[in-house]
Amino acid sequence: MEKVLTGIVVEVKARSCIILTPDAQFREIPLPAGGARPGEEVSFSFRRRPVYWQSLLVAASLLLILGAGLFYRGWLNQAVAFVSLDINPSVEMALDRRELVCQARGLNAAGKDLLSRVPVLGLPVEKAIDSLLDRAVQSRYLQPARNNVILTTIAAGNGREPAPQAREIYQVIVRSLSSAGVPAEVVVETAAPEMRRQASKLGLSTGRYLIHVEGKKKGLNIGLEELKKEKISSLEQKKGVTIKEVLGKHGYSGWVPAPKAVENNRSLPGAVKDTAGSRVQERVSPPQGKASRVDHRSGAAVQEPAAPAERVTPGGDRELPGRGEGAAERQDCARQVEVKVKNVIIQDEPPADRLLPGRRQGGRM
Amino acid sequence: MVLPVGNIENLLALARAGDGTAREQLLAECRPFITRVTAGLCRRHLEWGYDDELSIAFMAFNEAIDRYEEDRKVPFLAYARLLIKSRLTDYLRKENRVSAHMAGSLNSELEEMSAFSLESSRAWGEYLDREAAREREEEIREYAAMLAEFGISFSDLVRCAPRHRDARQVLLHVSRRLAGDGALFEQLVRTGKLPIKELSLLTGVHRKTLERGRKYIIAMALLWHHCQEYLYLCHYLKASGKGE
Secondary structure, three states: OEEEEEEEEEEEOOOEEEEEOOOOOEEEEEOOOOOOOOOOEEEEEEEOOOOOHHHHHHHHHHHHHHHHHHHHHHHHHOOOEEEEEEOOOEEEEEEOOOOEEEEEEEOOHHHHHHHHHOOOOOOEHHHHHHHHHHHHHHOOOOOOOOOOEEEEEEEEOOOOOOOOOHHHHHHHHHHHHHHHOOOEEEEEEEEOHHHHHHHHHHOOOHHHHHHHHHHHHOOOOOOHHHHHHOOHHHHHHHHOOOHHHHOOOOOEEEEEOOOHHHHHHOOOHHHHHHOOOOOOOOOOEOOOOOOEEEOOOOOOEEEOOOOOOOOOOOOHHHOOOOOOOOHHHHHHHHHHHHHHHHHHHOOOOOOHHHOOHHHHHOOOO | OOOOHHHHHHHHHHHHOOOHHHHHHHHHHOHHHHHHHHHHHHOOOOOOOOOHHHHHHHHHHHHHHHHOOHHHOOOHHHHHHHHHHHHHHHHHHHHHHHHHHHOOOOOHHHHHHHHHHHHHOHHHHHHHHHHHHHHHHHHHHHHHHHHHHOOOOHHHHHHHOOOOHHHHHHHHHHHHHHHHOHHHHHHHHHHOOOOHHHHHHHHOOOHHHHHHOHHHHHHHHHHHHOOOOOHHHHHHHHHHOOOO
């Protein structure tokens, strides 16, 4: 592209000349070939670098796409929900918008140890929980003979983004435990973002802080130091209450018993997972007693829709302190749960005719 | 005093189109110009009604109205000046020849013919171009000298003349107001300094802007004010209409 500058020469220098242009500009230009005299009208063409608009547009578009992609990636990878898992190892996982684990941290030494053995980053939350429970069993944090308690808390990051459903998490844990053949009391609770922030400030998991808060409401004296040091199962024994009772039946809770056959024969908890026919017998407590639960988005209490759940009742050989129910009630519960297991919860389990006969009786409910 | 060049151009166009009144008016308005040019050539004081040179110059100016060629890119007044110069030279030569003839010269007729043919031929065009170039160069030299009196060089103007069209138009407007205001221009010439405060009040342009374009304003104001002397430069700026 060329721009022609025309003007009268007003001064001649060694290699340049100054011109006065018709629009009253004084410009210095290179001396034309053959020289110039003052008063002479000369023209000079400025060569401008051609601007390749198409290339510029393509580059701008690419930059825009790249920027948008990075922004979208950042937006996707932003932590929007937190799932804390209290076995004895306590861990907390941050989930992005796709419900993939984007951050994970151990809330105590055992939690850190567990996370160092299980790479959960980038996994879907269900898979991450499954892996953590599997490793907890292998590392003997969860043992068949113990009074196992798994408290899981789901908290939204800022209350605006949807968090994983407690029911789904509950089912994942139940499936994982049943395939591992480890009995455990499973409690899945939801918590407001503010609750999680308070818990973090105090150095507790959200679940443990929830126990403290709800226990206080119910007149139980469960101190923060106690919560930091004690296992949840120990606390249950010490205080003579179950976690489900303390937490006021907000979320989902139940007892996952170990299959008898497996309990009698297996040597390692991890080996149980291979017995695909292991049958889960669980009791899922409905959100009864307290008809509302905390909404992730607003932190406010909302009406809980009818949940297909049963009350928690530990098995006879895992009688929790303060629990003494009659055999008739147990039988009744066993029947109810068996129906539920068939129809609702474990739909991907093998058909009932493939299950071990001892499990179908449900005598240990 | 700034010449009403716009008026002259309008009157010239009308006169060339056959408007006798416009021609009369143009001749009347340009009488001071004719006087100054003739006196400069004759190097003496001249008076209308007494000196033949003024009559010759007046007739030459009238002839210039008809013969002016816009394509030559020579301002009308410069063209008229050249024609006056030519006619006066012829007149003076003739006067000398008459004197010589009376003294016994025999070649007067041939010389007269030769002079006429030179003027009417292509050589006249070449002469005109050459003279115009010479006058233009001289004019620029005089302009540079005048700028130097105010401590301004063309290199300074290259540096301080605004590149942006709007900014330049603002300063050109200020310079025209300065050139047209007798008191302010006299103050500029007397002190050699731009009356920034007064100009700011007069034009409404911020004093910082005036200070930044001080040299450019002075240079252009001098050009506008002495437009009668710097016919070529003024005409060049006016021809585009952008220097106004």
